[in-house]
Amino acid sequence: AKEIGRDALHFFSNDMAISAHEKLRQQEELRRAIACDEFVLHYQPQVDLRTGSVFAVEALIRWKHPERGLLPPGEFIPFAEESGLIGQIGDWTLRAACRQNKAWQDAGLPRLVVSVNVSARQFQEIDWVERVRSALSDSGLDARYLELELTESLIMADVQQAVALMYRLEALGVHLAIDDFGTGYSSLSALKRFPVGRLKIDRSFVQDLPGDADDAAIARAVISLAHTLQLRVIAEGVETREQLEFLREAGCNEIQGFYIGRPVEAAAIEARLNEMEPE
Numbered sequence: 479a480k481e482i483g484r485d486a487l488h489f490f491s492n493d494m495a496i497s498a499h500e501k502l503r504q505q506e507e508l509r510r511a512i513a514c515d516e517f518v519l520h521y522q523p524q525v526d527l528r529t530g531s532v533f534a535v536e537a538l539i540r541w542k543h544p545e546r547g548l549l550p551p552g553e554f555i556p557f558a559e560e561s562g563l564i565g566q567i568g569d570w571t572l573r574a575a576c577r578q579n580k581a582w583q584d585a586g587l588p589r590l591v592v593s594v595n596v597s598a599r600q601f602q603e604i605d606w607v608e609r610v611r612s613a614l615s616d617s618g619l620d621a622r623y624l625e626l627e628l629t630e631s632l633i634m635a636d637v638q639q640a641v642a643l644m645y646r647l648e649a650l651g652v653h654l655a656i657d658d659f660g661t662g663y664s665s666l667s668a669l670k671r672f673p674v675g676r677l678k679i680d681r682s683f684v685q686d687l688p689g690d691a692d693d694a695a696i697a698r699a700v701i702s703l704a705h706t707l708q709l710r711v712i713a714e715g716v717e718t719r720e721q722l723e724f725l726r727e728a729g730c731n732e733i734q735g736f737y738i739g740r741p742v743e744a745a746a747i748e749a750r751l752n753e754m755e756p757e
């Protein structure tokens with residue numbers, strides 16, 4: 479059996495070779511984390527290239543593990559999906575993000591949209607729309623300050639059902655975005671049917687900008703596609719001034735990435751918003 483406890487990466491991997499016994503242990507630990515409230519959200523700013531101001535933040539989950547420190551989502555979200563615990567974790571994320579955003583608004587900070595990542599398993603839950611509605615009403619957050627990020631693969635797994643759900647979510651008043659755009663295979667005709675407000679160009683197409691001619695062409699194509707469909711487009715993973723300039727030239731609406739700001743605790747976002755002019 480694999481040694482336990484040394485390496486978080488191995489401990490919470492989706493490795494096919496890990497024993498049933500070990501999987502149970504991992505599930506137990508994740509359940510304990512849920513019960514003990516060991517998760518925390520970090521927030522990464524998104525900037526409007528026209529105004530230069532932060533208009534939204536993406537909520538990104540971390541696990542404050544008592545022994546292993548702060549674990550990034552890649553180390554436990556895949557396992558949470560596989561073991562079915564993602565529903566509870568996803569609920570926690572959604573509710574915590576709504577509560578935090580409402581608290582910022584109540585404190586008089588400029589109003590932001592908070593973007594929350596939705597996993598496929600979560601989206602498929604029978605009462606998913608109801609859960610979103612209840613997170614909004616319990617927090618008191620107006621639906622237009624919540625955005626849900628759906629991946630192409632989540633949508634394409636069952637387009638018919640996804641479109642129906644997307645319309646129900648849209649009816650609540652929340653915004654929808656397609657995350658990691660370009661890594662899946664939405665057809666143009668499918669894309670046209672989705673009630674989404676924006677596309678998020680995946681980091682893999684951004685990282686080699688502006689030098690890589692293929693990626694430059696892809697980024698331009700996605701931006702023009704989005705605009706043809708009257709969608710806004712945001713690029714993720716922007717790390718350099720050159721990438722920002724390229725994207726601005728290409729007509730990209732918004733950017734997110736280390737160049738603008740890393741994901742940080744709520745208090746750090748607050749400090750940054752406090753420097754901004756109130757609306």
Ligand code: C2E
Nearest residue numbers: 538539550551552555571595596597715716717735736741
């Ligand atoms: P994502 O939705 O594509 O999120 C963007 C990831 O890219 C984040 O990693 C973020 O920290 C990282 N990133 C942002 N800007 C840059 C940059 O300029 N350079 C580089 N190299 N990386 C950048 P993180 O926080 O580790 O999250 C990884 C993935 O985990 C997310 O990818 C998302 O798919 C998933 N995830 C995060 N939070 C949640 C959650 O609450 N629920 C679910 N279901 N999934 C989540």
Ligand code: CA
Nearest residue numbers: 536595627657
């Ligand atoms: Ca995302």
Ligand code: CA
Nearest residue numbers: 657658678714
């Ligand atoms: Ca993404």
Ligand code: CA
Nearest residue numbers: 658680681714
């Ligand atoms: Ca990505």
